[in-house]
Amino acid sequence: MAELIELMMTRLNYWIYIVLMMIGLYAMISKNNLMKKLIGMSIFQTAIMLFYVSIGVKNNATIPILEHHGHDETGGHGAEAATHGAAEVGHAVSEAAHTAKDVILAADYDNPLPHVLMLTAIVVGVATLGVAMAVVLKIHDRYGTIEENEILEKVKL
Amino acid sequence: MKYIGLLSVFVTGFLLMYAVLDFPAWGDPNSPASTHLSDHYITKTLEETGVPNLVTAVLADYRGFDTMLETSVVFVAGIAILGILRKRSSTTVPIKKSGRLRTASPEPDLIIRTTSRLLLPAIQLFALYVIAHGHHSPGGGFQGGVILAASLILVALSFSLRSAMLKAGERLMIILGNVGIYIYAGVGVLCLLSFANFLDYSALDWLYPGDAVRARYHSMLVVEIGVAFTVGSVLFLIYAALSSKGAMRRGL
Numbered sequence: 001m002a003e004l005i006e007l008m009m010t011r012l013n014y015w016i017y018i019v020l021m022m023i024g025l026y027a028m029i030s031k032n033n034l035m036k037k038l039i040g041m042s043i044f045q046t047a048i049m050l051f052y053v054s055i056g057v058k059n060n061a062t063i064p065i066l067e068h069h070g071h072d073e074t075g076g077h078g079a080e081a082a083t084h085g086a087a088e089v090g091h092a093v094s095e096a097a098h099t100a101k102d103v104i105l106a107a108d109y110d111n112p113l114p115h116v117l118m119l120t121a122i123v124v125g126v127a128t129l130g131v132a133m134a135v136v137l138k139i140h141d142r143y144g145t146i147e148e149n150e151i152l153e154k155v156k157l
Numbered sequence: 158m159k160y161i162g163l164l165s166v167f168v169t170g171f172l173l174m175y176a177v178l179d180f181p182a183w184g185d186p187n188s189p190a191s192t193h194l195s196d197h198y199i200t201k202t203l204e205e206t207g208v209p210n211l212v213t214a215v216l217a218d219y220r221g222f223d224t225m226l227e228t229s230v231v232f233v234a235g236i237a238i239l240g241i242l243r244k245r246s247s248t249t250v251p252i253k254k255s256g257r258l259r260t261a262s263p264e265p266d267l268i269i270r271t272t273s274r275l276l277l278p279a280i281q282l283f284a285l286y287v288i289a290h291g292h293h294s295p296g297g298g299f300q301g302g303v304i305l306a307a308s309l310i311l312v313a314l315s316f317s318l319r320s321a322m323l324k325a326g327e328r329l330m331i332i333l334g335n336v337g338i339y340i341y342a343g344v345g346v347l348c349l350l351s352f353a354n355f356l357d358y359s360a361l362d363w364l365y366p367g368d369a370v371r372a373r374y375h376s377m378l379v380v381e382i383g384v385a386f387t388v389g390s391v392l393f394l395i396y397a398a399l400s401s402k403g404a405m406r407r408g409l
Contacts, residue, residue, distance in 0.1 A: 007178070014177045022170040030162035058191060059184035064211040065294065066203055104203065106196040107186040112211035113195050116220060119212065120227040123299045123388055127234035130395040134241040137402055 013054040020047035034136045034146040038129065045125050049118045056111035064112035066104060206373040208292045216297060217377040217384075221356035224380075225341050228387050232334050235391035239331075242403030266315075273315035280308040288385045292377065298384025305389035310396050318401055327397070327405055330390040337386030344379055 008015060020043060027040025140146050143154050181188035198215055208214040216224050281304075288301030313321035345356040353360030358376035359369035365376075397405055 010183045011177055011180065013183070014180060015174065018170055018173045018177070021173070022166045025169065026162055026166045029165065030159045055188070055190045057184050058186040061184075061186070063295070064199065066209040066211065104200050106191075106199040109199050109211065111191045111195045112198055112215050114190070115212045116215045119216065119297075119299055120224060123303065123392075124227050124230050124234075127231045127391065127395065130399060131234050131237050131241070133399055134238040137399065138241055141402075 013050065013057075017047045017051040017054065020044075020050065032148050034139065034148065035133075038132050038136065041132070042125075042129060045121075049121065052114040052118050056114035058107060058110055061108055061110050064109045064115060066109070205370065206377070207370045208374055208377060210292055210294065210297075212295075213291045213297050213377060213381070217380045218358060218373055221345070221380070224384065225338075225345070225356070228341060228384050229338055231391050232338055232387050235334060235394045236331075238395055238398050239403075242398045243405075244403045269315045273311050277308055277311065280304060280311065284308065284385075284389075288381060289378070291381055292374065298381035299388055301381075302385035302388030303392060305385065306392035306396070309389075309393040313396065313400070318397060318405070318407060321393075322397065322405060325390075325393060327394065330394045330397075333390040334387045334394070337383040337388070337390070340383030340386065341380050344376055344383075 024040045024042070024044030024047060027043065028037050031037050031040060136146055139151065143151050145151060145154075185191070198211055198219065202211050202214045203209060206214050206218055208218075284301045284304035286301075287296035287304060288298055291297035291301070309321055309325050312324065344358070344361075347364070348357050348360050349355055351360035351363070358373040360372075361376055362369045362372040365372050367375075401407055
């Protein structure tokens with residue numbers, strides 16, 4: 001039992017994503033109102049976003065924005081000079097003091113890839129949800145209702 | 158139907174929870190998702206592109222095709238909504254072209270109007286900041302474009318849809334949505350004309366001051382601006398079409 005609780009606590013995000021996803025799935029399957037189905041679809045989508053972002057987490061890591069760029073008065077050119085310096089020495093420890101902090105470890109930053117995927121998925125999700133809502137509006141115009149069973153009856157007639 | 162749904166939800170949920178047991182440990186830096194390509198992005202991005210924000214670099218450079226087509230999806234979704242909902246009203250009400258924003262209701266709410274009037278420039282300036290500063294801080298074209306669209310929606314909510322459409326008309330929004338994708342694809346075509354692969358920004362070093370790394374850095378900004386154009390205009394169009402049921406005259 002203690003092992004199970006530990007497992008639940010360490011993977012809390014995964015459990016929550018499943019619960020959210022199932023709420024969305026249930027709404028999509030069993031709700032009668034088309035708008036509520038869309039809300040369920042949106043919850044489902046959000047659960048997948050939570051899942052992806054959870055995958056990208058690393059212990060003791062920070063957000064995927066590098067801290068190592070130039071803060072001197074030349075602005076961005078400092079980063080350029082620094083990276084060129086790093087390239088020349090081929091990642092070896094050099095005698096210059098500033099290259100010591102220019103070594104970027106992958107373990108220090110969260111995985112950027114899921115963030116990128118979800119960033120586009122959020123905006124595209126809004127746009128496609130808009131299309132779905134437009135279709136629902138059109139259905140309401142045509143049949144006067146967005147309840148599924150009433151629409152089915154009117155389609156049969 | 159409800160019981161079948163509940164049963165299937167429980168079965169699916171149980172299977173998914175069972176699958177969680179096989180997942181790598183929480184926050185494991187050596188999990189499959191966080192190795193291979195992700196390591197390359199984290200360690201090499203600054204060297205190859207000069208952009209400290211890894212998300213922006215991966216979004217606009219390494220995964221440029223994906224982002225370009227996602228932007229196209231947003232635009233196509235906007236066009237589809239217009240195609241589904243748009244109604245041409247035969248009795249076009251002439252719009253008085255006075256410079257001031259007008260309200261639809263006879264008794265406008267002074268507090269809401271004044272507050273949104275004060276907030277609007279700040280929101281739009283912040284949107285431009287988010288777009289332009291996406292290389293160094295959280296932000297970029299998608300986020301800034303959404304904030305721009307939100308400022309226009311604020312006008313539509315606090316004044317009226319028509320006063321928002323006066324500032325950002327339907328035709329203008331469609332054109333801006335097009336322009337955004339043209340900017341993005343145009344950068345790719347420029348790369349082709351520079352004898353490199355599509356969206357290989359390092360070939361554009363003749364266009365900007367600096368070397369190939371700088372060229373990738375600057376091209377990303379151009380691309381993000383294109384994304385912001387499309388996302389901002391199309392999201393406002395979606396709101397306008399949905400809230401007015403396609404008539405584009407009176408919103409919520």
